Amino acid sequence: MARNGTLLVEQREVDWPRGFDRVRWVLRRAQPDGDFRPIQTVTALENERTWYADRGEVELYRVDLGRARRALVSEYEASGFEPPSSLPVDVQSACDLGECAPALLAGGSFRLGSERIDVHLESSGAGGLVRLEAVSTRRSLTFDAPDAMDAELTHGKKARLDLARLSSVSLTPDGAWIIVALDTVVPIHVEVPPGRVLIPIQLDMLLAGLGLEALGEFLDQGVP
Numbered sequence: 001m002a003r004n005g006t007l008l009v010e011q012r013e014v015d016w017p018r019g020f021d022r023v024r025w026v027l028r029r030a031q032p033d034g035d036f037r038p039i040q041t042v043t044a045l046e047n048e049r050t051w052y053a054d055r056g057e058v059e060l061y062r063v064d065l066g067r068a069r070r071a072l073v074s075e076y077e078a079s080g081f082e083p084p085s086s087l088p089v090d091v092q093s094a095c096d097l098g099e100c101a102p103a104l105l106a107g108g109s110f111r112l113g114s115e116r117i118d119v120h121l122e123s124s125g126a127g128g129l130v131r132l133e134a135v136s137t138r139r140s141l142t143f144d145a146p147d148a149m150d151a152e153l154t155h156g157k158k159a160r161l162d163l164a165r166l167s168s169v170s171l172t173p174d175g176a177w178i179i180v181a182l183d184t185v186v187p188i189h190v191e192v193p194p195g196r197v198l199i200p201i202q203l204d205m206l207l208a209g210l211g212l213e214a215l216g217e218f219l220d221q222g223v224p
Contacts, residue, residue: 044072
């Protein structure tokens with residue numbers, strides 16, 4: 001959910017194989033440098049989760065978690081937060097079972113009005129890179145996704161995450177930010193399921209960098 005440069009994001013740490021996932025709701029606010037920094041974090045059912053896990057009551061935990069999520073959504077809706085609107089997306093798999101080539105790969109595409117923007121993904125030792133390229137102008141912008149690259153395992157070990165494919169693209173209710181969601185995969189490992197990372201991008205900066213400023217007036221009227 002979003003309101004005036006502030007995002008409410010759900011983060012989930014999957015508890016494999018028991019199912020007692022740790023869920024946090026993080027409020028992130030846009031900064032002048034384009035980053036969305038966390039300003040508040042709430043852990044869902046922080047005390048109740050341990051109680052349910054000790055008793056193996058996973059179904060009751062999920063019911064309680066759903067109730068807590070609905071209450072949170074109602075609270076933020078009352079203060080003016082709204083869900084972002086989804087943009088049309090065409091998804092192409094860039095990886096197969098976690099095996100990604102160390103080069104830019106086609107992760108999918110999405111549309112801003114009549115303009116198609118291709119999404120290319122790269123995984124490297126330093127982190128992930130996301131390149132957005134406008135088809136009509138052939139101009140592109142590249143963004144970092146460094147926080148998507150490692151998963152914590154037991155005994156202090158880590159598994160390497162790779163960017164896999166475009167999951168979704170959303171426009172915030174105020175029309176100021178594009179939220180690009182990317183799926184991640186790992187080498188086959190029982191402790192690490194597929195994940196997802198969000199990359200917020202200022203719409204004005206994206207349009208200018210891709211040479212699509214003329215779309216701005218159209219997008220102000222809403223993206224179909």
